[in-house]
Amino acid sequence: MVPLSHYLILSAVLFAIGMFGALTRRNAIGILMALELMFNAVNLNFVAFSRYLPSTMLQGQIFAIFVITIAAAEAAVGLAIVLGLYRNFKTINVDEINLMKW
Amino acid sequence: MTVIQVVFFLVAAFTTAAAFLVVLAKNIVHCAIALVFTFFGVAALYVLLDAEFLAAVQVLLYVGGITILLLFAIMLTSRISARGVRVMNEQVGMSAVVVFAIFALLAIASLKGFALVGSPPPASYATASLGRLLLTTYVLPFEAVSILLLAAMVGAIILARREREKD
Numbered sequence: 001m002v003p004l005s006h007y008l009i010l011s012a013v014l015f016a017i018g019m020f021g022a023l024t025r026r027n028a029i030g031i032l033m034a035l036e037l038m039f040n041a042v043n044l045n046f047v048a049f050s051r052y053l054p055s056t057m058l059q060g061q062i063f064a065i066f067v068i069t070i071a072a073a074e075a076a077v078g079l080a081i082v083l084g085l086y087r088n089f090k091t092i093n094v095d096e097i098n099l100m101k102w
Numbered sequence: 103m104t105v106i107q108v109v110f111f112l113v114a115a116f117t118t119a120a121a122f123l124v125v126l127a128k129n130i131v132h133c134a135i136a137l138v139f140t141f142f143g144v145a146a147l148y149v150l151l152d153a154e155f156l157a158a159v160q161v162l163l164y165v166g167g168i169t170i171l172l173l174f175a176i177m178l179t180s181r182i183s184a185r186g187v188r189v190m191n192e193q194v195g196m197s198a199v200v201v202f203a204i205f206a207l208l209a210i211a212s213l214k215g216f217a218l219v220g221s222p223p224p225a226s227y228a229t230a231s232l233g234r235l236l237l238t239t240y241v242l243p244f245e246a247v248s249i250l251l252l253a254a255m256v257g258a259i260i261l262a263r264r265e266r267e268k269d
Contacts, residue, residue, distance in 0.1 A: 002110045002150070004219045008212030010114045010147075014121055014140075016205035021125035023197035024190045029175055033124055033137050036168060040144045043156075051151040052219055055226040061153055062232070062240055068156075068163055069247050073254035075168045079175040080261035086179040087264075095191050 007048035014041035028082045028092040032075065039071045110150060117143030128189050134172050141165050155229040 014037055021034030043064040050060025086092050120143060123136035141164040148157035236244050 001104070001221045002107055004216050004222075005212050006110065006114075007147070007151070008216060009209055010118070012205055012208035012212060013118055014144075015208065016201045017118070017121045017125055019204065020197055020201045023201070024194050025125070026189060026191050027130055029172060029179065030130060030133060030189070033133055033172060036137065036164070037121055037124060037140065040140065040164075044144060044147060047148055047151050047153045047156060051153070052222045055223050055228065056231070058228055058232055058235055061156055061228065062235055064153075064156055065159065065232075065236070066243060066247055068159060069251065072163055072168060073251055075171055076258040077254050077261070079171055080258040082175055083178060083262045092179050 004048060004052045007044065011041045011044040011048070014038075014044065026093045026095055028085065028094050029079070031094065032078050032082070035078075036071065036075065039067060043067055106150065110147075113143055113146045113150070117147070126189075130176050131173070134169060134176060137172070138165055138169050141169070152225040153228065155232055 018034045018037030018041060021037065022031050025031045025034060046060040046064040046067070048060075050058060050064075053060070082092055085097060089097055091097070117140055120136045120139035124133050124140060127133045127136060141160060145157040145160040145165075148154075148160060
């Protein structure tokens with residue numbers, strides 16, 4: 001059987017990759033993709049912990065379901081905002097959208 | 103090494119490679135395609151963890167829903183043929199340091215904190231009890247999330263709608 005720490009390390013790797021993308025990408029859609037990666041890492045953690053608890057305790061999976069649902073809502077609203085940005089600025093590079101930055 | 107462990111390492115390597123591609127690829131469409139593979143890898147890990155329902159939800163929602171949404175947004179916004187544009191901003195070095203520090207912290211915590219966790223309990227087909235829990239103990243968050251989804255849907259439509267010229 002695969003030890004719990006293997007899953008946790010893998011999840012940490014995915015989280016770190018996603019975080020790097022969210023910090024360095026210029027394209028707003030790229031940032032959203034990196035965010036989805038981070039959500040997936042967190043979900044993997046939840047499910048792994050849930051698997052290693054007694055099988056009547058499914059809270060980890062329940063939380064993963066809620067995270068997935070909210071990630072879907074976040075993606076829809078986020079992409080709508082990106083479309084609005086593109087319409088107003090003709091770019092979705094986040095370092096060029098600096099109207100409120102001094 | 104048992105078969106399960108070999109499968110785990112293969113899936114883990116596949117998922118990590120795809121995730122690197124998501125973050126580092128130059129063409130944003132390639133990123134989206136790599137993201138699909140990452141989602142499939144995570145779904146396979148859910149299967150390995152005996153969470154079949156979540157694996158199905160992952161494929162349906164992420165691969166079928168969110169990726170399509172992302173691809174539509176890419177097609178509507180960026181000039182796909184634009185080449186030679188910088189993908190990263192100026193924070194690459196600093197971000198690499200911060201991310202590596204956070205990864206080291208998480209890795210040490212996972213290795214030290216959970217070294218004593220033994221083997222998991224025997225697998226049980228959890229989908230039925232998952233549904234029961236969602237409609238009894240967690241029915242209030244369940245309904246709250248449904249309202250949140252409705253609000254997000256309405257908000258997305260209003261945000262993305264082209265504004266009409268005022269008469």
